[in-house]
Amino acid sequence: MQHRSDKLLVELAARGDGESFTELCRRYYAPMVAIGHAILGDRHLAEDAAQEAFAKAAAHLPGLRKTDQFGRWVAAICRNEAKDLARARRQPQMVDEAATERAVAAGRDEIGEAMKTALSQLAPEAREVVFLRFYDGLSYEQISAVLGISEQAINGRLRRAKERLAEDLRRQGFGEVAL
Amino acid sequence: MNERQDERWLDDQLRRVVNAGRPEFNAESWKRKHRAEYETLMARRESSVRSGRRLVLGRWTVGLAVAATIILAAGLLFLGPGVCEPQGPAMPSQRMADSTPEMMSMKSLRMAYERGGLDALDRQLQTTLDEFGPRSLSVSLRELF
Numbered sequence: 001m002q003h004r005s006d007k008l009l010v011e012l013a014a015r016g017d018g019e020s021f022t023e024l025c026r027r028y029y030a031p032m033v034a035i036g037h038a039i040l041g042d043r044h045l046a047e048d049a050a051q052e053a054f055a056k057a058a059a060h061l062p063g064l065r066k067t068d069q070f071g072r073w074v075a076a077i078c079r080n081e082a083k084d085l086a087r088a089r090r091q092p093q094m095v096d097e098a099a100t101e102r103a104v105a106a107g108r109d110e111i112g113e114a115m116k117t118a119l120s121q122l123a124p125e126a127r128e129v130v131f132l133r134f135y136d137g138l139s140y141e142q143i144s145a146v147l148g149i150s151e152q153a154i155n156g157r158l159r160r161a162k163e164r165l166a167e168d169l170r171r172q173g174f175g176e177v178a179l
Numbered sequence: 180m181n182e183r184q185d186e187r188w189l190d191d192q193l194r195r196v197v198n199a200g201r202p203e204f205n206a207e208s209w210k211r212k213h214r215a216e217y218e219t220l221m222a223r224r225e226s227s228v229r230s231g232r233r234l235v236l237g238r239w240t241v242g243l244a245v246a247a248t249i250i251l252a253a254g255l256l257f258l259g260p261g262v263c264e265p266q267g268p269a270m271p272s273q274r275m276a277d278s279t280p281e282m283m284s285m286k287s288l289r290m291a292y293e294r295g296g297l298d299a300l301d302r303q304l305q306t307t308l309d310e311f312g313p314r315s316l317s318v319s320l321r322e323l324f
Contacts, residue, residue, distance in 0.1 A: 016223035
């Protein structure tokens, strides 16, 4: 199937083409869930935030002027949705509860726990780029479409985040990690 | 461990901790859950068809207007130098008439030319065309000619 640009899909969707909107949702669902997960620390809540973001996007799509920046726009909506959910939940966590339970069931996962603690200490922007990159191996191009920054800037942000994580892990007793 | 190995180890740990599997968008479930928003989106299809028809009609009207304007301007320019020479120094751009039909009239175009020469005539024509754009539907052909 021919790859249609975001701009074309947005313009078609804004004229009521449901299939084009669905295609946009498929294209940006994983990045939106990653953004939600970075904020909420819960996969299911992150999916709720992503779906709410698409609902708001559907309602306000004709108001989007920069039709080539759908990813960036829906990411901003998704962040707000996730923050609202986090406030409602009152106890945001930076780790996947189900994954934690699995780790606990399999025995104590010290490195995993330390990593989750280190992730929770990162600035929101840094944590977001880490989740976008490692959630499902999203490409720099996909991340760039969502964050609205260059691939070089993403690389720099990711590098600094990993240095921070390594430093935090060293403080937690994993002294061999040096970036 | 060296730096490269450390980075690979760190990446592996991040994948292990962060990666929760690829989420798949279930369109049908989303449409059911957000029926109102989806129907709002779909409702635009019909209105966009109507606006498409308006656009075609609007383009036809604007085309007619442009042709009429060119004929009027050509007639004005070829009437003779004595009749249409601008009088006095060029004045700042000013609209010569309030309504679009009036702006289209020979009188307003001639007034523009007399006040500011070809530049003023050009501005008047541009203003007229600008006026036609979004309001073409509100001007009937009878009003135009």
